[in-house]
Amino acid sequence: MRTHPPPIIPLITVLLTKHLKDWVMGTAVLSKNEILRAAKKGEIAVTPFDAECVGPCSVDLRLGNEFKVFAKKKGTKEVKDAPDAIGRDAFKRVVLRGGETLSLKPGELVLGVTKERVRLSKKYCAVIDGRSRFARIGLLVHVSSSLIQPNCDNVQVLEIANLSPFTLKLKPGLRVCQVVFHELSSPAEYKGGFRLQKHP
Template sequence: MGVLSYTEIKRYLDEKKLIIVPLDQQSIGTASIDLTLGEEFRYFVPRNGSVPISNEAGAKDYQKFSEICKVENGKPYRLDPGKMCLGITNERVRLPPDLCALVEGRSRFARLGLSVHITASFIHPGIDSKTVLEIFNASNLTLDLYPGTKVCQMIFMKMEGNAEYCGTFQNQAL
């Protein structure tokens, strides 16, 4: 398994094996593509009691404990210190069966305490959806998250063999 370079990313895009909509050609880097932050955020509502984390927990249980906020007209989503929210990319990504990917933050924002995923950075082969980001503010600063910001990057890896994801999050939304 190897990481795709700029040349290989372009080849996959040109051959329509890898599809990203919308795609800004300026977002293609030496070994990744920058993705932008969408307008929807899901924040967790404080509550009394605990939330069960077990094998019986459903994949969409997080929706029971959270609400959606949509920001528009160039306004930011404000993320307080030590808080997390879910965001979603503007771009829809379709991976072919021979590619998987990782979503990683960008160092310019990490230096301010912003994490774009807590632990779930792996993107399965065959996925066809926008990417949900598990955004955490690890700093003691309040961070304003602006839709349209190139907040993360997707790194593509060639697989040995082919596989296709057909799970719960194939057409994910917040």
């Protein structure tokens, strides 16, 4: 019996429908209920967890007490494709105690960390974003590096910059940013050097 090729239009429709479904599922942002459900399954963890920090589709993260500030404010540094892009001696570590604050002058940048650790299964990635109230005063919490890779279990390093005309005082515990979770179209695993980072 002679067979006929399948009609091209229905075939294209099926393929497009499948790929559209994969694309939608692969870029889906988790809502509050889905975040809590994934956390209950152990697929997502924010530690320490505070239910009051969970919003409609994100979780607020608090500022930790450890920072890295530039050791020198002048000179020339070569940028390299390495974890310490301009060398280990470019920064000095600052740890705040008690009620201490860190003063961030206009135009300055420091590295901070979140108080919380974020752990993701191979099923999810996430993105760090600022909060509107701080963006409106010129306080940036990440310069360009916002992606949290799948299979990470780490504190989040924040590239905090002050674009305002004022010196801003940063206090640990401030709900400074938020994390948004995305479900991947298929499981993936990050094995890089920052996967288990604990310090900025």
